[in-house]
Amino acid sequence: MSEFQTVFGSLNDYTKGELKIINDDPKHYVFSNIFDVASKSKPYEKVVVAINLEYVIEAVRAEGVSDWFAVAHDEFAIIMDGEVRIDLVKLDNPNAVAAPDKQGAVKVNGEPVGKKMGHIVCKRGHQALLPAGAAYRFTATKTGVMMMQTVIGDLSVQKWADICYK
Amino acid sequence: MxxxxxxxxxxxxxxxxxxxxxxxxxxxxxxxxxxxxxxxxxxxxxxxxxxxxxxxxxxxxxxxxxxxxxxxxxxxxxxxxxxxxxxxxxxxxxxxxxxxxxxxxxxxxxxxxxxxxxxxxxxxxxxxxxxxxxxxxxxxxxxxxxxxxxxxxxxxIDRQRQACKRMPGLPGDAELRSDSNGYPVNRAFADVVQDAPEIHAEEGFENDVHAMNLFAYLSRSDVTWNPSVTSVCGRSLCCPTTEEYILPIKHGNDRVEWFVQLSDEIEWEVEDKLTGLPRAKAIMKAGDVAAMPANIRHQGFSKKRSMLLVWENATPELPDMYESGKLQPYPVNF
Structure with missing residues (x-):
C-alpha cells in the first residue's frame, strides 16, 4: 500500500479551493471549479472555464446521451469523473456540417452521414481525441464531468459571474 | 573558452x-x-x-x-x-x-x-x-x-521536454510512458489507476480513433515542475506536469496563463511582476481552474506530488499585444 494518497475530485466529492486577495481584484484570477460548474449545468452544456483569445477550456456535465456534434478542428476530452462512451463517425461531407473555418463544435441535425469509425469507452483520467472532420456523440454510462479543449463556438456558454469568485 | x-x-x-x-x-x-x-x-x-x-x-x-x-x-x-x-x-x-x-x-x-x-x-x-x-x-x-x-x-540534465505534435500515442507522435521505456510509476502516484481506455476502431480507422490514460501518463513523469505537451488544438497547448516541493522559479507572465488542478493541492503565491509586492494567494484543489494574469509573477508550493495542467496559448503576437496595451492583463471582464 502506498504511503501517499492521490486526491482527485468528482461530482459528489470536491472541495473548491481558496483565493486570498492581498492587493488585487479577485475577478482577475477567474477562479472556478470544474466539478462545481458541472454540478449546476445542464447535460452537455459547454460552460467555458478558461479562455485565451479564441481558445477555450469547457466544463461539461456528462449525463445520458448527447446530441451528435461535429468540429472542423481537433478537440480533446478529458474525463474528470464518470464513464463515457464516445461514438465517432467520419462525415461524408464534413464541410456541409462545419465549414473549414468554423470554430468550435456544432450540433449535427439528425444522424450523421458517414462511415462509423468506432467507439471509445473512457473512465476517469482518460483523454480522447475528437478528430477534425468527424462527428461524435457522448453516452454517459455513469454521470460525470468532462473537460474539453477546443475553440469558442456557437454552443459555448460564458457565465463567469455565476461560476467565479468575486 | x-x-x-x-x-x-x-x-x-x-x-x-x-x-x-x-x-x-x-x-x-x-x-x-x-x-x-x-x-x-x-x-x-x-x-x-x-x-x-x-x-x-x-x-x-x-x-x-x-x-x-x-x-x-x-x-x-x-x-x-x-x-x-x-x-x-x-x-x-x-x-x-x-x-x-x-x-x-x-x-x-x-x-x-x-x-x-x-x-x-x-x-x-x-x-x-x-x-x-x-x-x-x-x-x-x-x-x-x-x-x-x-x-x-x-x-x-540532458532530458528533453516531451512535447507531442497532436497527442501522445498517435503514429509518429510522442510515445506513451511505460515501465518498458523507462517511466515507472512515481512513488507518490502508486495509487493512480493504470487502466487504459477501451478503443474499438473500425477497419481503416485504427490511427484515428485514439485515447490514452492521461492520469497514468502523468503518474509516470520522472520530473517535477516541467510541463510536457499532451494535446494540441491550433495554438492551444495542454501542458500537464507533476509538482512536488517548490516551483524553483518565480514565473513572470508575458501572457495570461491558466492552471487546472487535476489532483491534490498547490498553494500559489502571486506577486506584482515588476516590483515583487504581494498581490494574492491561490490555494488550488482538484478541479479548480484559475488564470495567472499577464502582469504578475507566481510561485507554487506542493506538499504532495500533484498533477497540474498548465494551459498555454502559443500565439507569437501575444507578448506584444499585452505589452502595447492592446490586451488587458487579465482574461475576461465580468
Missing part, C-alpha cells in the same frame, strides 16, 4: 580549491563553492554581488534550460533571472528588485539565445555533481549537490 554548438562559452579553468569553473556572460560572472552560487556584476563603479544556495540555483537554471527560457520571465529568485525576447534573452540582476533598480544598482544585458543557452548548459554541467538531479524532488535526490566538484549527472 569552450565551444558548444558553434558558440563560445567563456569559462575559467577549474578552481584549484573547489574544482568548479567560473563563467563569464557579458559583464556577469557566475561561480560556485561548496554551498553557494555567486553572481557578480558592475554597477555605479562598484562590484555588486548576489548569493544563492547552489541547489536552488541549479533547480531554477534547469527549468530555464529545459523550457527554452519559457514564456516571459524566469526569476531564479527576487534578484536574478531571464526574460525571453524570442531570439534573444535578457539576463538581469536587481532589475525587478526596486531597491536596486531605483538606485541604478541593477544590470540587464541581452544575449543571442544560442550564446546564453550554451552558457547555461555549460554551467549546469559543471555545477551539478554526480547523484544530484535538479528535476527531482528533494526527497528523491538528497544532498549530493553539496561540496566540492564531484563528477557530473549529464543524463539527468
Amino acid at each position: 569552450s565551444a558548444a554548438a558553434n558558440v563560445l562559452v567563456n569559462a575559467s579553468a577549474p578552481s584549484n580549491e573547489t574544482g568548479y569553473r567560473t563563467f563569464t556572460l557579458g559583464n556577469f560572472k557566475i561561480s560556485r563553492d561548496e554551498y553557494f552560487v555567486h553572481v557578480t556584476w558592475p554597477a555605479k563603479g562598484q562590484q555588486m554581488k548576489h548569493i544563492m544556495s547552489a541547489d536552488a540555483f541549479l533547480r531554477a537554471m534547469m527549468r530555464d534550460v529545459a523550457w527554452g527560457f519559457f514564456y516571459g520571465w524566469v526569476n531564479f529568485d527576487g534578484m536574478i533571472g531571464t526574460r525571453n525576447k524570442y531570439g534573444q534573452v535578457e539576463f538581469y540582476a536587481g532589475r525587478y528588485a526596486p531597491a536596486y533598480h531605483d538606485r541604478g544598482l541593477d544590470l540587464v544585458e541581452t544575449f543571442d539565445t544560442p550564446l546564453i543557452m550554451a552558457t547555461f548548459k555549460a554551467i549546469l554541467e559543471d555545477f551539478t555533481n554526480k547523484g544530484f538531479d535538479p528535476f527531482a524532488a528533494p526527497d528523491e535526490t538528497g544532498s549530493s549537490w553539496v561540496g566540492k566538484k564531484n563528477g557530473s549527472n549529464t543524463e539527468a
